[in-house]
Amino acid sequence: MGRFLASRLTGAGIVLLLKSFVIFALIGLMPGDPIDLMMNANPETTPEQMALLRAMYGLDLPITSRYWTWLTAAMHGDFGYSRIQHRPVLDIIIPALGNTLILTGAAFVISTILAVTLGTIAALKRGSWIDRIINLFAFAGISVPSFWLGLLMIYLFAVRLGWLPAGGMPRPEQGMGGMLAHLVMPVMTLVIVETGGLARYARAAMIEVLGQDYIRTARAKGLTDRRMLVRHALRNALIPVLTLVALQLGGLFSGAALTEAMFAWRGMGRLILEAILGNDYNLALVCLLFVTGTILIANIFADIAYTWLDPRISLGKRRR
Amino acid sequence: MTEAAVSVWQLRWRRLARDHVALAALAVLFTLYALCFSASWIEQWFGVTGIDTDLMSRFDPIDAQHWLGSDEAGRDEFTRLLRGGQVSLSIGLFAALGSSFVGTMIGATAGYFRGRIDMVLMRFTDFMLALPALPVLIILAALDLTKLGFSENFVRSGDAGYWRIVLIVTVLGWTTVARLVRAATLSLVEREFVLAARAQGASSWRVLWVHVLPNAVTPIIVATTLRMGGVILTESALSFLGVGIQPPSTSWGSMLTNAQELMASNPLLAVYPGAAILIAVIAINFVGDGLQSAFDPRADPH
Numbered sequence: 001m002g003r004f005l006a007s008r009l010t011g012a013g014i015v016l017l018l019k020s021f022v023i024f025a026l027i028g029l030m031p032g033d034p035i036d037l038m039m040n041a042n043p044e045t046t047p048e049q050m051a052l053l054r055a056m057y058g059l060d061l062p063i064t065s066r067y068w069t070w071l072t073a074a075m076h077g078d079f080g081y082s083r084i085q086h087r088p089v090l091d092i093i094i095p096a097l098g099n100t101l102i103l104t105g106a107a108f109v110i111s112t113i114l115a116v117t118l119g120t121i122a123a124l125k126r127g128s129w130i131d132r133i134i135n136l137f138a139f140a141g142i143s144v145p146s147f148w149l150g151l152l153m154i155y156l157f158a159v160r161l162g163w164l165p166a167g168g169m170p171r172p173e174q175g176m177g178g179m180l181a182h183l184v185m186p187v188m189t190l191v192i193v194e195t196g197g198l199a200r201y202a203r204a205a206m207i208e209v210l211g212q213d214y215i216r217t218a219r220a221k222g223l224t225d226r227r228m229l230v231r232h233a234l235r236n237a238l239i240p241v242l243t244l245v246a247l248q249l250g251g252l253f254s255g256a257a258l259t260e261a262m263f264a265w266r267g268m269g270r271l272i273l274e275a276i277l278g279n280d281y282n283l284a285l286v287c288l289l290f291v292t293g294t295i296l297i298a299n300i301f302a303d304i305a306y307t308w309l310d311p312r313i314s315l316g317k318r319r320r
Numbered sequence: 321m322t323e324a325a326v327s328v329w330q331l332r333w334r335r336l337a338r339d340h341v342a343l344a345a346l347a348v349l350f351t352l353y354a355l356c357f358s359a360s361w362i363e364q365w366f367g368v369t370g371i372d373t374d375l376m377s378r379f380d381p382i383d384a385q386h387w388l389g390s391d392e393a394g395r396d397e398f399t400r401l402l403r404g405g406q407v408s409l410s411i412g413l414f415a416a417l418g419s420s421f422v423g424t425m426i427g428a429t430a431g432y433f434r435g436r437i438d439m440v441l442m443r444f445t446d447f448m449l450a451l452p453a454l455p456v457l458i459i460l461a462a463l464d465l466t467k468l469g470f471s472e473n474f475v476r477s478g479d480a481g482y483w484r485i486v487l488i489v490t491v492l493g494w495t496t497v498a499r500l501v502r503a504a505t506l507s508l509v510e511r512e513f514v515l516a517a518r519a520q521g522a523s524s525w526r527v528l529w530v531h532v533l534p535n536a537v538t539p540i541i542v543a544t545t546l547r548m549g550g551v552i553l554t555e556s557a558l559s560f561l562g563v564g565i566q567p568p569s570t571s572w573g574s575m576l577t578n579a580q581e582l583m584a585s586n587p588l589l590a591v592y593p594g595a596a597i598l599i600a601v602i603a604i605n606f607v608g609d610g611l612q613s614a615f616d617p618r619a620d621p622h
Contacts, residue, residue, distance in 0.1 A: 015447060026456070031464035139609075143549060143601035145556050145573075148594030151580060155587050257454050258557055272455050273561070276462070284455075291452045299450070 008303070012296040016289065020074075023288050024067050027281050070285075082275075082283040089286045092271065097253065099169070100267030103260070104252045106183060107190035112245055115195045119202025119241075120234065126207060134199065141196030146189055150262035153185045167264035186263040190256055201244060205237040212236075239309045246305045250298030253291060332538075335614040342610020345603040352600055356405035368396035371403065371568075391589055392582055400570065401592055407571040409600065411486055411555050416548040418490035420540055423497025428528055428536075430498070431505025442502070449495045457554065460488040461563040478569045485564055489551050497543050504536035538615040545608035549601040556597050572597050 045053075054060045073080065079089045122134040158166035164185055170178035209215065210233055218228045257269035264270070268287065275284035326334075336342060355362070363369055373395060380390040391397050430441040461484065465475045474480050505528075508514060514531050522530075552572075558564035559573030567574070572593040579590035 026459050029463045029467050139602055139605050143605055144598050147560055155583050159584055276458050295450050
């Protein structure tokens with residue numbers, strides 16, 4: 001276990017390092033650099049002054065040496081400043097992370113429970129009208145653009161009916177009720193979009209398990225349907241489902257960019273979008289690396305969860 | 321044993337033909353493509369235009385000439401939807417085919433040659449898979465191509481904007497097919513008919529092309545179909561965020577950007593493009609699901 005963890009963590013570290021360079025280089029290719037932006041603020045800057053400024057900030061150096069400077073500072077815990085907000089990057093990320101976890105966490109719990117329930121029902125009533133309706137809803141959820149769903153909800157519940165706030169963060173004095181009111185629509189959007197695929201996966205896993213010999217044995221020895229379902233079928237069907245769920249854990253931290261943007265929820269996803277679209281290079285870079293890091297760690301966690309749930313598989317030997 | 325022998329493709333087609341949902345979805349999809357790509361004839365027929373602005377007829381109501389009314393610039397909404405559909409649907413097709421082509425090449429190479437080549441290619445696949453997709457797509461869509469040495473004129477042209485989206489969605493979208501094809505190739509090269517071909521002196525290229533890939537074609541077809549839906553959703557999100565298809569060109573996603581601001585006064589303008597995306601993607605997914613069951617050899621043969 002220790003060796004497995006050590007080798008996986010080393011691998012993840014190398015991947016993260018490679019990614020930091022790729023993302024750094026890509027962001028360097030985006031339009032404009034900090035000096036262009038300074039010039040927009042003061043049109044009288046001469047080309048000579050701009051060249052001087054570029055040299056002062058090291059922007060004339062090749063990409064590899066700029067990356068090296070950034071990396072050594074990051075290794076010492078200095079992740080730099082946001083160009084637009086003029087605050088250290090970490091001071092911006094941490095509150096956004098809290099907001100994102102509230103939103104994605106709520107949606108994650110609800111959609112997982114809903115998906116397993118719907119998937120199990122569909123598998124047990126395979127071929128019936130209820131299976132078809134669940135299937136149709138699952139496909140609709142997979143196929144709908146989340147930002148359009150958000151747009152329609154805002155129009156219906158905020159503009160026409162006035163039941164819910166159109167977006168934004170609750171103010172502290174609004175308390176729990178304000179928080180819930182602000183959460184309803186973004187959580188609903190995420191749940192609708194995320195449940196479909198997982199429900200279909202749960203249905204397939206359940207059908208697979210229900211066809212196994214040990215289920216027939218359990219039935220033959222006279223177990224009640226409910227007991228058979230819970231003790232034998234659900235337990236085994238949950239293994240692949242939970243592995244998929246664990247793989248999605250990393251996504252919790254990256255937030256849901258489009259949904260957060262639609263509802264003006266100050267989470268990681270929206271922060272990343274704003275940083276990229278607003279040319280806030282350093283903020284975008286650190287956010288993206290953080291997000292990638294959590295995804296890599298979640299993948300390792302999913303591998304461990306897999307062996308823990310299914311003792312037949314041993315760590316290290318499993319091939320992807 | 322009284323039945324006449326049928327080929328495997330006849331069998332698959334028969335299974336698909338009994339799947340009414342998949343057939344209906346296929347019909348919807350064909351209708352959508354046919355409608356969108358005959359937009360210019362439909363415009364002539366009704367005497368309307370989905371491209372040219374007409375400030376005298378902004379927000380026209382629905383009537384016999386303007387089936388869905390007109391938009392904020394006086395363009396006919398119905399034919400504009402068809403024009404946007406040309407872009408969205410064709411990007412979906414091209415990028416899905418591109419992803420499958422790249423994925424097939426990489427997967428087949430990894431699975432056939434194994435060893436070090438396999439390890440390097442699969443690590444690369446994992447690397448691509450763990451990139452945060454939407455942010456990276458936005459960065460790629462916003463890249464300043466002049467910094468890569470392309471001319472200003474080329475970068476600003478509509479064609480560059482269109483093919484850029486096809487290209488970046490392809491670059492990030494081949495991983496699923498690569499894994500599928502690698503797994504299929506790994507198991508196929510162990511089979512006797514491949515050994516027999518090798519013993520007769522067939523080259524690696526011939527073994528792959530004639531013996532391996534034709535036997536791995538069904539998962540590729542299913543994955544390509546499902547990928548089309550994903551591409552259309554991705555393109556709409558990028559265009560909605562303003563980094564995808566740029567005006568004067570239009571797609572369903574960019575139509576939603578404009579409609580968002582007019583939501584309070586003209587909500588229907590925001591309903592149509594989104595509904596078009598939903599209908600197209602849901603039809604594609606049902607077709608993909610139908611193909612998957614029709615191709616599944618474990619399904620009953622009748």
